[in-house]
Amino acid sequence: MNLTLRVWRQKGPQDKGRMVSYQVTDVSPDMSFLEMLDMLNERLTLEGEEPVAFDHDCREGICGACSMVINGTAHGPQKLTTTCQLHMRTFSDGDTIDIEPWRAKAFPVIKDLVVNRGAFDKIIQAGGFISAPTGSAPEAHSTPVPKADADEAFDAATCIACGACVAACPNGSGMLFTAAKITHLGLLPQGQPERDSRVVNMLAAHDEAGFGGCTNAGECTAVCPKGIPLTTIGRLNRDFIKASGKR
Amino acid sequence: MAVTGVLLVLFLVVHMLGNLKIFVGAAAFDHYAHWLRDLGSPLLPHTWYLWIQRAVLTFAVVGHIWAATSLALRAKAARPVKYAHRAKVQGSYAARTMRWGGVIILLFVIYHILDLTTGNLNPVADKAHPYANVVADFAPGRWYVTLFYTLAILSIGFHLRHGIFSALRTLGQQTEKGQRRNRAIALGVAVVLCAGYLSVPFAVLTGLVS
Numbered sequence: 192m193n194l195t196l197r198v199w200r201q202k203g204p205q206d207k208g209r210m211v212s213y214q215v216t217d218v219s220p221d222m223s224f225l226e227m228l229d230m231l232n233e234r235l236t237l238e239g240e241e242p243v244a245f246d247h248d249c250r251e252g253i254c255g256a257c258s259m260v261i262n263g264t265a266h267g268p269q270k271l272t273t274t275c276q277l278h279m280r281t282f283s284d285g286d287t288i289d290i291e292p293w294r295a296k297a298f299p300v301i302k303d304l305v306v307n308r309g310a311f312d313k314i315i316q317a318g319g320f321i322s323a324p325t326g327s328a329p330e331a332h333s334t335p336v337p338k339a340d341a342d343e344a345f346d347a348a349t350c351i352a353c354g355a356c357v358a359a360c361p362n363g364s365g366m367l368f369t370a371a372k373i374t375h376l377g378l379l380p381q382g383q384p385e386r387d388s389r390v391v392n393m394l395a396a397h398d399e400a401g402f403g404g405c406t407n408a409g410e411c412t413a414v415c416p417k418g419i420p421l422t423t424i425g426r427l428n429r430d431f432i433k434a435s436g437k438r
Numbered sequence: 439m440a441v442t443g444v445l446l447v448l449f450l451v452v453h454m455l456g457n458l459k460i461f462v463g464a465a466a467f468d469h470y471a472h473w474l475r476d477l478g479s480p481l482l483p484h485t486w487y488l489w490i491q492r493a494v495l496t497f498a499v500v501g502h503i504w505a506a507t508s509l510a511l512r513a514k515a516a517r518p519v520k521y522a523h524r525a526k527v528q529g530s531y532a533a534r535t536m537r538w539g540g541v542i543i544l545l546f547v548i549y550h551i552l553d554l555t556t557g558n559l560n561p562v563a564d565k566a567h568p569y570a571n572v573v574a575d576f577a578p579g580r581w582y583v584t585l586f587y588t589l590a591i592l593s594i595g596f597h598l599r600h601g602i603f604s605a606l607r608t609l610g611q612q613t614e615k616g617q618r619r620n621r622a623i624a625l626g627v628a629v630v631l632c633a634g635y636l637s638v639p640f641a642v643l644t645g646l647v648s
């Protein structure tokens with residue numbers, strides 16, 4: 192396959208940045224999207240040009256590092272798929288593909304397609320934890336969890352903190368990520384002691400970081416590679432109303 | 439957003455039911471308008487109830503607009519650099535048009551009050567007989583008024599479809615099953631209110647009400 196890429200190039204946080212076109216030839220349909228970029232980068236390196244910087248780590252859809260808006264959609268056209276798991280067969284020969292970084296004030300661009308997602312860490316530090324004595328693992332049956340709750344908590348826990356939800360949100364809101372954590376911990380017995388302070392503090396950290404407010408538009412869940420449902424946001428809201436009533 | 443929105447939806451339901459009295463006849467409709475002014479009597483003096491309702495609605499509208507404006511400003515600040523290429527993935531037309539739709543509805547409400555409450559823009563403007571005002575409003579010769587009302591009410595329908603869904607979510611609706619019910623309620627209320635409101639101008643236009 193032969194493709195035209197239009198890639199966001201930005202030398203550093205202060206640089207203004209712009210879209211730059213590249214031709215890539217002989218792309219195998221079996222390549223992953225990142226392998227296709229590796230190929231471009233090898234060529235750029237040989238030509239003495241600066242390669243395109245992008246985040247990646249596991250390349251198997253579990254770490255959440257890869258982060259690209261491909262043709263206007265976070266993680267590209269395939270549902271429930273991270274950029275690293277997207278294959279070139281989803282495109283056609285002759286296509287033009289636009290590649291941009293996550294766009295959010297809370298995720299400033301470091302270089303090219305790499306953004307700083309430290310704002311998510313701030314949200315986690317504010318309440319995305321439980322207090323438990325460390326040491327040997329407790330007996331599994333000492334705290335029974337209803338199967339339905341365990342399943343729903345687990346589904347929410349599959350969030351890999353990639354930030355696609357923020358990238359896709361018309362409000363630049365990080366509510367789906369925050370709600371996934373609230374749901375994951377709030378459904379389990381171990382999450383109960385901090386349940387009220389968690390939602391209040393995590394939301395404060397979310398707003399503090401410069402994310403926008405949620406209007407339930409639903410773009411987040413449509414691009415989420417882990418299919419975190421919009422209902423988690425209802426859980427967050429309900430926890431917040433309860434916690435506010437108690438203060 | 440959700441709390442003020444719920445107040446406004448309740449008003450829309452009651453107002454629609456009141457409007458439908460037009461199908462009962464001129465006397466019933468005019469009597470209804472007079473009754474509104476003496477609602478709560480003898481406890482409340484003449485038109486007091488109406489003024490209380492106007493105060494509550496004004497509070498709700500101002501609160502609603504204030505919340506929407508601060509959300510819009512936050513959204514603008516949260517994405518200082520725009521995307522060069524932006525696809526609509528979820529693509530809910532209703533969700534995307536909430537902000538401009540809201541502005542259109544506000545302009546409509548201002549026009550509507552000048553038309554049927556104060557009478558400034560009404561060809562008859564007979565305060566004692568609102569039936570005559572409505573009939574004059576939607577006469578076939580004034581098709582542009584009917585067209586504007588229709589467009590405004592359709593925007594209200596879209597606004598409600600996403601607005602009701604979103605309000606229930608904000609108030610803590612949190613299960614998959616509830617979400618299906620939630621979407622059905624939002625669509626149902628939007629369709630019923632649209633049909634109810636549109637029936638009046640079209641009944642006048644077609645001569646069913648004259």
Ligand code: HEM
Binds near residue numbers: 450543594638
């Ligand atoms: C085509 C459908 C409609 C008709 C025929 C209609 C008719 C009327 C009439 C006759 C009045 C005056 C009632 C009186 O003074 O006793 C009125 C008042 C009012 N209408 Fe409508 N209406 C319609 C749709 C709407 C919609 C969709 C909205 C809201 C977005 C709305 C908002 C209002 C408000 C706020 C007032 C009260 C103003 C006040 O008394 O302070 N109307 N309408």
Ligand code: SF4
Binds near residue numbers: 352355371416
């Ligand atoms: S909710 Fe989904 S899109 Fe958002 S950070 Fe988690 S995995 Fe990524």
Ligand code: FES
Binds near residue numbers: 249250252257
């Ligand atoms: S590189 Fe780890 S999820 Fe894509």
